[in-house]
Amino acid sequence: MNSVSPNLDALARHVSLKVNGAERSADVEPRVLLVDFIRTNLRLTGTHIGCDTSSCGACTVLVDGTPMKSCTLLAVQVSGRSISTVEGLAAGAAMSPMQTGFHEEHGLQCGFCTPGMMLVGTALLEHNPNPTEEQIRWAISGNICRCTGYMNIVKAIQHAAAIKAEAVKAPKPEAVAAGGGQ
Amino acid sequence: MAATHVHGGIGESIKRKEDSRFLHGKGNYIDDLALPGMLHMSILRSPHAHARLKSVDTSAASGMPGVIAVVTGELMAQHKLAWMPTLSNDTQAVLATDKVRFQGQEVAAVIAETRYQAEDARDAIVVDYEVLTAVTSPEGAKTAGAPLIRDDKENQKDNHIYHWESGDQGTTRAAFAKADKVVRLHTFYPRCHPAPLETCGCVADVNGVTGKATIYMTSQAPHAIRTVFALVTGLPEQNIRVISPDIGGGFGNKVPVYPGYVVATAASLLIGRPVKWIEDRTENLISTGYARDFHMTGDLALDKDGKITALRVHLDSDNGAFFADAQPSKFKAGLFHIVTGSYDIPTAHITADGYYTNKAPGGVAYRCSFRVTEASYLIERLITNAAIEIGMDQAEFRKKNFIRKDQFPYHSATGWVYDSGDYHKAMDVALDQLGYDELRKDVEKRRKQGEVTGIGIASFTEVVGAGHGADFDILGLRMFDSAELRVHPTGKAMLRMGTKSQGQGHETTFAQIVAEELGIPAADVAVEEGDTDTAPYGLGTYASRSTPVAGAATAMVSRKLREKGRKIAAHLLEAAEEDLEWERGRFFVKGSPDKGKTIQEIAFAAYTNLPEGMEAGLEGVHYYDPPNMTYPFGTYAVVVDVDKGTGQVKVKRVVAVDDCGVRINPMIVEGQIHGGLTEGFGIAFMELITFDAEGNCIGSNFMDYLLPTAWESPKFELGETVTPSPHHPLGAKGVGESPTVGSPAAYVNAVIDALSPYGVKNIDMPVTPDKVWAALRAAGVSE
Structure with missing residues (x-):
C-alpha cells in the first residue's frame, strides 16, 4: 500500500520524516492526516483514532519530542520532523520505564488510550522528572481514558519517574562490573 | 512434602497477561486489520430526524475515483436486507427505503478503494427529503395528533411500543391508602452514551468460492451475532465466522447488530472483496446504542x-x-x-x-x-x-x-x-x-x-x-455461558470461552480460576475468546456476566479435568482413587504426602500412559446455566x-x-x-x-x-x-x-x-x- 489515495497521485506530495529514529518517506495527497499516514502508509497501528477532532488524544504522537494529536495534523506539515510513536518506546524486548509503570500499576484496561497516555507521560518526564500528581493530571488532561478512572495512570507515570530517578542514581551496570562485581 | 505454591490462584493481584501487546502498540483492534484487496465503506446518514425519502441519486457518486459500488436501500431491498430484526423483536431499517426516522439513520453506503475516496463519493450522493415533524420525547409521542413514526408496521396506529408491569397493584394500593407519609420523586435519567474510546466497526470478508463469510467485528457477543446473521441472511451458520479482535472498550455499545455490519457483509458478498467499515466518532454518538432515557x-x-x-x-x-x-x-x-x-x-x-x-x-x-x-x-x-x-x-x-x-x-x-x-x-x-x-x-x-x-x-x-436460562434469553438463546479447557501433554493449557473481554482482563482472571481449580500456574494458561470457529458457544460479555457465568463454567470444566486427573493419578501411583487427596496442583496418597503426581505429570500421562480403556487426552467443555x-x-x-x-x-x-x-x-x-x-x-x-x-x-x-x-x-x-x-x-x-x-x-x-x-x-x-x-x-x- 503506497498511498492513502492512489488515484489522486497527481496531487501527491513527497513526505519524508524520521519515525522512531528511522527515515521514512512516501508520496501522499496533501490532505492526508498524519494519523492516517502513520497507520496506513507506515502500517504502525499502535497510534489510534478515537474522535477525529483532537478531543480524545488516542492519536497522540511526539513531534520533535512534543505531544501532538496526529488526527489534526497533515502528514505534509511534519515533513522533515522527527516523530515518536508507541512502537518506538521499547528498546528491543526491554520495556521503557513508562511501559513498565503502566504494567506494574495496572494503568491500562482495554489499551486503546494507552499509547497516547504513555507518550504524553514520556514527554512530561523529559522536562519534569519528578512531577506532582496535579502536574501529571494536567499533562494527561487532553487524553481520555474510559476504563481506568485515571488513578492508576497517574501512579503508572509516577512509577516510571521513580524508575528513571533510580537509574540516574544507580551506577551503570558496566561500572558495577568494573568495580569488582565479579 | 509441603504444598507447592501455584502462582496466580484466586485472590492474587497478579499483573495482567494481556498487557504486553497493548504496551508495545501491537494490539489487534478492528481498524488495525488490513486484508489483501480490502475496500473501505462510508455510510451516508440522514441529516433529518424525520423525513420521507423521495429520491436517492447516486449517479455522480458512482463515477468518482476509486468507487466500486454505491449501495442504497433499494438495492438492499432487492436482496431482502433493507430491514433486520432487533434484539427486542422489532425491526430496524438497514438502509432507509421509505422514511428516515432519526438523525444519523443510514441511507446509503459507498464502497471504494480508500476511506478518503469513499467519503468523497458519499458527499456526492444527492437525497431529496420531505421533512416531517419530529417527535423527541415520550410526552410528544403520546400527544394526540403526533406524527406516526412507524408507519411501516401494519398494526402500529400510534407511537406506543409496550406496556409492562411488575409487582402487585392491589396490595400496593392498599399500603398507600394506609401510609402515614408518601414521598414522591419525579426524575428524568437522561440519554447518555457508552462512548467507548474505540468506535464500532467491522471487516467483512466473504469468500466467493467457498461461501465462507468471515466477519471481524467489534462485538461483545460474537456467537449470538453469528446466529442472528445466519437467521437474517439465510447463510448456513457453519459458513459464518465472527471474530472479535481486541476491543477498545465496549460498555454495552458493542452488543447490538448495527446496519453497517450488515451492509459491509452484503457488499463483500456482492463485490467479492473484503470490506472495512469503521465509524467516526459522530456516527458512533448519533446512531449506535444509547443508554437510559x-x-x-x-x-x-x-x-x-x-x-x-x-x-x-x-x-x-x-x-x-x-x-x-x-x-x-x-x-x-x-x-x-x-x-x-x-x-x-x-x-x-x-x-x-x-x-x-x-x-x-x-x-x-x-x-x-x-x-x-x-x-x-x-x-x-x-x-x-x-x-x-x-x-x-x-x-x-x-x-x-x-x-x-x-x-x-x-x-x-x-x-x-x-x-x-x-x-x-x-x-x-x-x-x-x-x-x-x-x-x-x-x-x-x-x-x-x-x-x-x-x-x-x-x-x-x-x-x-x-441467566438462569429458563428466565433469561436473547431472541430465544438461553443465557448460559461456556468454557473449554485443553491441557497439553507438557501441562500447559488453552482455555476458550463464549465471552469476550473489552478490557476487563479475562486473559488473566480466567487463567487464575484454572490455576485455583486445576493447579496449572496462570502463566501457563492461554485464554482465547472471540472467534466463533474455535470458542465454545456463549452469549458474550455484558451485564457483568463473565465471571458469574463463564467464570463458573471455567471452574466447572477445571473440576471435570481434575476428576479425570484423579483416575490417571491413581493409575500412576497404583493407588485407589478414594485414597488420593488433592492439593492445588497435585494428587497424593493420603498419609503419604511424598507419594504424589503433579497435574503436569498427569497431563503427560493423559497422552502417554493411560489406564486401560480410558479415552486419551485431558480436555473438556462445560456449559454453565446459573441457577x-x-x-x-x-x-x-x-x-x-x-x-x-x-x-x-x-x-x-x-x-x-x-x-x-x-x-x-x-x-x-x-x-x-x-x-x-x-x-x-x-x-x-x-x-x-x-x-x-x-x-x-x-x-x-x-x-x-x-x-x-x-x-x-x-x-x-x-x-x-x-x-x-x-x-x-x-x-x-x-x-x-x-x-x-x-x-x-x-x-x-x-x-x-x-x-x-x-x-x-x-x-x-x-x-x-x-x-x-x-x-x-x-x-x-x-x-
Whole structure:
C-alpha cells in the first residue's frame, strides 16, 4: 500500500520524516492526516483514532519530542520532523520505564488510550522528572481514558519517574562490573 | 512434602497477561486489520430526524475515483436486507427505503478503494427529503395528533411500543391508602452514551468460492451475532465466522447488530472483496446504542416510624425509532423491577410504557445489567429525599429499612430472589471509612457559616450474571455461558470461552480460576475468546456476566479435568482413587504426602500412559446455566462542596465499599471500580445526549458530549466486604458495573443534601453548574 489515495497521485506530495529514529518517506495527497499516514502508509497501528477532532488524544504522537494529536495534523506539515510513536518506546524486548509503570500499576484496561497516555507521560518526564500528581493530571488532561478512572495512570507515570530517578542514581551496570562485581 | 505454591490462584493481584501487546502498540483492534484487496465503506446518514425519502441519486457518486459500488436501500431491498430484526423483536431499517426516522439513520453506503475516496463519493450522493415533524420525547409521542413514526408496521396506529408491569397493584394500593407519609420523586435519567474510546466497526470478508463469510467485528457477543446473521441472511451458520479482535472498550455499545455490519457483509458478498467499515466518532454518538432515557415517577409509602411500606413506580421509556433494546426478551424494561433495591419493601407495583421517538434506537445498558442503573438511581434518590423529608439521617433511614442479613435468600416484592448480602456491614464500613459522624458535624458547622456542602449516600444492589436460562434469553438463546479447557501433554493449557473481554482482563482472571481449580500456574494458561470457529458457544460479555457465568463454567470444566486427573493419578501411583487427596496442583496418597503426581505429570500421562480403556487426552467443555442471578451490593458515600456564586460542584471525597463476593484478582477488581466510578461521575455531572425541537442531536462529538478527564475526575477511596454468592462455584458475583450503577445517585444525593437547607429536592442529571446556580437563585440564595 503506497498511498492513502492512489488515484489522486497527481496531487501527491513527497513526505519524508524520521519515525522512531528511522527515515521514512512516501508520496501522499496533501490532505492526508498524519494519523492516517502513520497507520496506513507506515502500517504502525499502535497510534489510534478515537474522535477525529483532537478531543480524545488516542492519536497522540511526539513531534520533535512534543505531544501532538496526529488526527489534526497533515502528514505534509511534519515533513522533515522527527516523530515518536508507541512502537518506538521499547528498546528491543526491554520495556521503557513508562511501559513498565503502566504494567506494574495496572494503568491500562482495554489499551486503546494507552499509547497516547504513555507518550504524553514520556514527554512530561523529559522536562519534569519528578512531577506532582496535579502536574501529571494536567499533562494527561487532553487524553481520555474510559476504563481506568485515571488513578492508576497517574501512579503508572509516577512509577516510571521513580524508575528513571533510580537509574540516574544507580551506577551503570558496566561500572558495577568494573568495580569488582565479579 | 509441603504444598507447592501455584502462582496466580484466586485472590492474587497478579499483573495482567494481556498487557504486553497493548504496551508495545501491537494490539489487534478492528481498524488495525488490513486484508489483501480490502475496500473501505462510508455510510451516508440522514441529516433529518424525520423525513420521507423521495429520491436517492447516486449517479455522480458512482463515477468518482476509486468507487466500486454505491449501495442504497433499494438495492438492499432487492436482496431482502433493507430491514433486520432487533434484539427486542422489532425491526430496524438497514438502509432507509421509505422514511428516515432519526438523525444519523443510514441511507446509503459507498464502497471504494480508500476511506478518503469513499467519503468523497458519499458527499456526492444527492437525497431529496420531505421533512416531517419530529417527535423527541415520550410526552410528544403520546400527544394526540403526533406524527406516526412507524408507519411501516401494519398494526402500529400510534407511537406506543409496550406496556409492562411488575409487582402487585392491589396490595400496593392498599399500603398507600394506609401510609402515614408518601414521598414522591419525579426524575428524568437522561440519554447518555457508552462512548467507548474505540468506535464500532467491522471487516467483512466473504469468500466467493467457498461461501465462507468471515466477519471481524467489534462485538461483545460474537456467537449470538453469528446466529442472528445466519437467521437474517439465510447463510448456513457453519459458513459464518465472527471474530472479535481486541476491543477498545465496549460498555454495552458493542452488543447490538448495527446496519453497517450488515451492509459491509452484503457488499463483500456482492463485490467479492473484503470490506472495512469503521465509524467516526459522530456516527458512533448519533446512531449506535444509547443508554437510559427513562422518565420516572416513584412514590414511597412510609409509616410513622419511618419504615417503608410500599413502592409505586411509573416510567415512560424513550426507545427511539426502532425498539432495539439489548435485553432479555421477557423483560420489556430490562431488569428495572429490581427497583426495590436494598430495602425490605413488603409490596411494590411498577408500570412501564415504551414509546417510539425520532431518536437513535438501541437502548443498551451502559456499563449496567439491563436497566438496573435506572432502578438503582430512582430508589436511592427516593430514599435520600424521604430521609430529608422526615428529618431522619439518610444513613440511619437506610439501615432502618435494609433487608437484614438473616433474610437471605430474600424474596423481593417484584419476584427476585437475592442470593446473599450484608447491607448493614457494607454501610458501617463505608461510614467508618468516611468518618461520617464527625463529617456530619463539620457539615452542620460549615452550613452555619454560609457554606453549601453535603454528603450523599447510595446503597445499591445489582442483579447480574444472567441467566438462569429458563428466565433469561436473547431472541430465544438461553443465557448460559461456556468454557473449554485443553491441557497439553507438557501441562500447559488453552482455555476458550463464549465471552469476550473489552478490557476487563479475562486473559488473566480466567487463567487464575484454572490455576485455583486445576493447579496449572496462570502463566501457563492461554485464554482465547472471540472467534466463533474455535470458542465454545456463549452469549458474550455484558451485564457483568463473565465471571458469574463463564467464570463458573471455567471452574466447572477445571473440576471435570481434575476428576479425570484423579483416575490417571491413581493409575500412576497404583493407588485407589478414594485414597488420593488433592492439593492445588497435585494428587497424593493420603498419609503419604511424598507419594504424589503433579497435574503436569498427569497431563503427560493423559497422552502417554493411560489406564486401560480410558479415552486419551485431558480436555473438556462445560456449559454453565446459573441457577440464579448474583446480587453484588455496596455503599458509596460522596462529599461535595457547592460554589454559591457559580453553581460549580466540587467532589471532595468518594468512599466506595463494594461487596462482589469473592475477588479473583483484586487489582483488576479495583481497576474496574475506579473506571465505573469515573463513568458514574461523568453521567452525574457531564454526559448528555439531547435533542433540539427538530430532533438534531446535541452531543454528537466530544466537544459537546463531555467525558471526564484526569483533571475533573475525583480520587476514590475503596473499601470492601466479602459475602460470597452461595450458588456460584467460586462465590464470585461480578463487579464491572456496580460502580456505574451505584455511584450516580451517590453524587446527586450529595448535591441534594447540600442544597436541602434551601428546600431543593431534585436536579436531574447531568448536574451542571447552570442547573445548580438556577436552583440556588430560585431558593433566594445569592453569593
